[in-house]
Amino acid sequence: MRHxxxxxxxxxxxxxxxxxQDKAExxxxxxxDIAALYSESxxxxxxxxTNPMYPLDVRQKVMAKIAELIQADAIMTSxxxxxxxxxxxxxxxxxxxxxxxxxxxxxxxSHGSIVSAVALDSSLLGKIQTTLEKLxxxxxxxxxxxxxxxxxxxxxxxxxxxLDGSIKTQLNGLKESIKGRE
Numbered sequence: 001m002r003h004x005x006x007x008x009x010x011x012x013x014x015x016x017x018x019x020x021q022d023k024a025e026x027x028x029x030x031x032x033d034i035a036a037l038y039s040e041s042x043x044x045x046x047x048x049x050t051n052p053m054y055p056l057d058v059r060q061k062v063m064a065k066i067a068e069l070i071q072a073d074a075i076m077t078s079x080x081x082x083x084x085x086x087x088x089x090x091x092x093x094x095x096x097x098x099x100x101x102x103x104x105x106x107x108x109x110s111h112g113s114i115v116s117a118v119a120l121d122s123s124l125l126g127k128i129q130t131t132l133e134k135l136x137x138x139x140x141x142x143x144x145x146x147x148x149x150x151x152x153x154x155x156x157x158x159x160x161x162x163l164d165g166s167i168k169t170q171l172n173g174l175k176e177s178i179k180g181r182e
Contacts, residue, residue, distance in 0.1 A: 007094035014079055014095070015102045021075065028103045030070050031096035034080075037066070038093050050090040059084050110138040112158030115145045117166075120154075132158050 014031075018024030038046040048054065048062045063084050067077040083089045104111070112132060114120065120128075125142065132140045136158055150166035157163075 011098035028099045035093040035096035108138045115155040
């Protein structure tokens with residue numbers, strides 16, 4: 001929980017600076033790229049910038065090289081250096097997640113998921129997306145999953161909104177109503 005609060009604070013600070021410079025989305029993308037490097041790196045990039053066994057100047061040089069590779073401006077470079085100085089580089093993936101959430105909220109974008117028993121074609125997905133956008137009032141970005149256990153229908157989730165039209169749920173409801181009559 002503590003990391004989430006810290007990550008949100010750092011993300012909020014960078015988001016505010018990004019809004020002033022009209023670069024919030026760009027900063028979010030940069031943080032996302034670095035966070036991806038953390039998880040994909042087999043060479044231990046996360047360890048190189050977070051391990052206290054390495055001297056501070058070495059960790060700063062590694063982060064400076066990362067900033068150079070992503071073509072970060074002065075504000076982003078200073079932000080990344082601050083994370084090293086304050087020993088907060090380990091929460092950079094969390095900061096990236098919180099920053100993206102802030103950018104999405106600012107742009108009225110919601111993320112959702114569709115679970116169906118079979119793969120859906122693109123025209124049907126488009127109709128579902130349009131309907132969800134009308135219901136939420138936001139632009140919706142959907143992820144799709146196939147789960148044959150729901151038998152048929154779909155389960156749509158966007159934020160707190162859950163629309164369960166699966167046959168499995170309907171059968172369970174019918175089962176419960178029959179049990180209630182006995």
